[in-house]
Amino acid sequence: MTKWRSMFAITAGALLVVSACSSEDEPEDAAGSTGGTFSVGTDEPDHLTANRMTGAFDEVWALYAPLTKFADTAELQYVQAESVESDDATTWTITIKDGWTWHNGEPVTAQNYADAWNATAYGPNAWGNNGQLSNIEGYDELNPTEGEPTAEELSGVEVVDERTLRVTLKTADSQFPYKLSQPGFVALPEVAFDDLDAYDEAPIGNGPFMMDGTWEHDVEIRMVRYDDYQGDDQPNADEVIFRIYSDANTAYTDAIGGQVDIVSVPQTRLRQVEQDFGDRFIPFQAVRLDWLGFPLWDERYQDIKVRQAISMAIDRDEVNDAIFAGVYTPASSFHGPNAIGGGTEGLCGEFCEFNPERANELLDESDWEGSTLELWFPGGVGYEQTFEALANQVRQNLDAIDEVELKTQPGFPAFIEALEDETVTGMFRGGWGSLYPSMQNQLSAVWASTGDARAGAGGYVEPEVDQLILAANAAPSEDEAAALYQEAEARVFEDFPAVPLFYATYNFAHSENVSNVIIGFSQIELTQVVVNE
Known part of the structure; x- marks a missing residue:
């Protein structure tokens, strides 16, 4: 767990400046180019x-x-941003660095950011990261609950000059600079709007690598080093190839043989990964939670006792040892302790403890009818053994359940689409790796009514939760914010809309062809990878 260094001090009338690492703070790359x-x-x-994307980080x-980022430490870094300032945490001035260019040579401007944010926030576009901009003034006009949008641009985004944006939020948010590290806040060049699908x-882009040709679907995506990249994290390698796999286990096997260099370790291989890769196995303790969600639009799952019974029927320690080789930590809250303020350990109480006797009592007391459950998860990404184990736990430990049917969709996009369309008819895989190390991220993304990842909450909405998150966002100190987030x-736990399972890690392994592989909050630090001779 990374120790969090205080970054904010908000007082009335004082200028709020977010301190972050800059080129002067960072040591030179020891590896060199x-x-x-x-x-x-990748999938x-x-x-x-x-x-637009939801899984291609x-x-x-x-x-x-990005404007800002977090690497492998919980310390905010400026990338495209030169400064991010506010005197009230509501109106923010963002200055972007001079000299940056797009891969076609055109300069990166404040207008590029405004255009991208307007397109992202415009509801009819249905872009995946729309919700990340939900606290900017004018968002509601672009995303009405009924009828058509009454505007096409965010009224809270003003282009002051070529390098300066003024952003006005609907409610105070001391952690807005953290949010700027998210993909919804990336700029887009003018050419993008000529034909968005093309x-x-x-x-x-304006990042360290540029496309080498077009995306070859289901095969590969090739990128080459962008020589005019202005970031401090200059790439070591000349080229990166994203090899697309339909099965994570195949990718893992190819990595053993050196046919692909860096892979995410599927859960099915965690018991053998150290034997296969030795010190080339890299687990990173991110701010991540895995849970079982429920389709709360289905009346069969609306009784809280049904959800609590299923939770108590799962032996988390046994699953962790059998499937994850003890790498994960059984969860006892909806948020792990490895973030600002952390979650509240033990908040789940008896409902996260394995107790089949009490689980059966709860199910008998509930309005559950039937002997079959369904368990949905994305297929081809290495989750099969995990969900077979969870299904067996529920079936073996709940007397009224004779069968747990496994339902898979081909990869994450199809799985997420099924959740968003509310066609899922059973328990489902839930998971969130926070994009920045604050409790705000998961709470706002998953459990708030405006969250961009709220499909994982199974339709859960609670106005009191929304209000507590807003109060935390506007709190005058980190301690007060943490208390309100907790x-x-x-308050979410009072409704028990999901079953906490594990505080999970990002698990990667690499071939002998590369070294200096660093995993962070945005997953692989690609610029740091060294290709061995």
């Missing part, structure tokens, strides 16, 4: 446009430069 080509195993992305952060096939978490 080494050249060469390396490859990364087929939904999009390569940062503001490595590809997007190769192509685009652009998505070969995006022109109160919001506790």
Whole structure:
């Protein structure tokens, strides 16, 4: 767990300046520029446009430069931003660095940010990261609950000059600079709007790597070093190839043989990964929670006792040892302790403890009818053993359940679409790796009514949770904010809309062809990878 260094001090009338690492703070890259080509195993992305995608983080952060970022420490870094300032945490002035260019040579401007944010926030576009901009003034006019939008641009985004944006929020948010590290806040070049679908096939970004040709669907995405990249994190390698796999286990096997260099370790291989890769196995303790969600639009799951019974029927320690080789930590709250303020350990109480006797009592007391449950998860990404184990636990430990049917969709995009369309008819895989190390991220993304990842909450909405999150956002100190975020978490627990399972890690392994592989909050730090001679 990374110790959090205080970054904010908000007082009335005082200028709020977010301190962050800059080029003067960071040491020179010890590895130096080494050249060469390396490859990364990935699944087929939904999009390569940062503001639209929901699962292509490595590809997007190769192509685009965010305003701010977190690497492998919980310390905010400026990338494209020169400064982010406010005197009330409501109106923010963002100055972007001079000299940055798009991969086509055009300058990156404040207008590029405004255009991208307007397109992301415009509801009819249905872009995946729309919700990340929900606290900016004018968002509601672009996303009405009924009828058509009454505007096409965010009234809270003003282009002051070529390098300056003024952003007005609906409510105070001391952690707004953290949010600028998210893909929804990336800029887009003018050319993107000529044909958005064509652009998505070969995006022109402003990041450390640029496209080499077009996206070859279900095969690979090739990128080369952008020599005019202005970031401090200059790439070591000349080229990165994202090899697309339909099965994470195949990618893992290819990494053993050196046919692909860096892969995410599927859960099915955690018991053998140290034997296969030794010190080339890299687990990173991110701010991540895995849970079982429920389709709360289905009346069978609306009784809280049904959800609590299923939770108590699962032996988390046994699953952790059998499937994850003890790498994960059984969860006892909706948010792990490895973030600002952390979650409240033990908040789940008896309902996260394995107790089949009490689980059966709860199910008998509930209005549950039937003997079959369904368990939905994305297929082909290495989750099969995990969900077979969870299904067996529920079936074996709940007397009224004779069968737990496993339902898979081909990869994450199809799975997420099924959740968003509310066609899921049973328990489902829930998971969130926070994009920045604050309780705000998961709470706002998953459990708030405006969250961009609220499909994972199964339709859960609670106005009191929304209000507590807003109060935490506007709190005058980190301690007060943390207390309110924890109160919001506790309020979610009163409704028990999901079953906390594990505080999970990001698990990667790499071949002998590469070294200096660093995993962070945005997953692989691609610029740091060294190709061995």
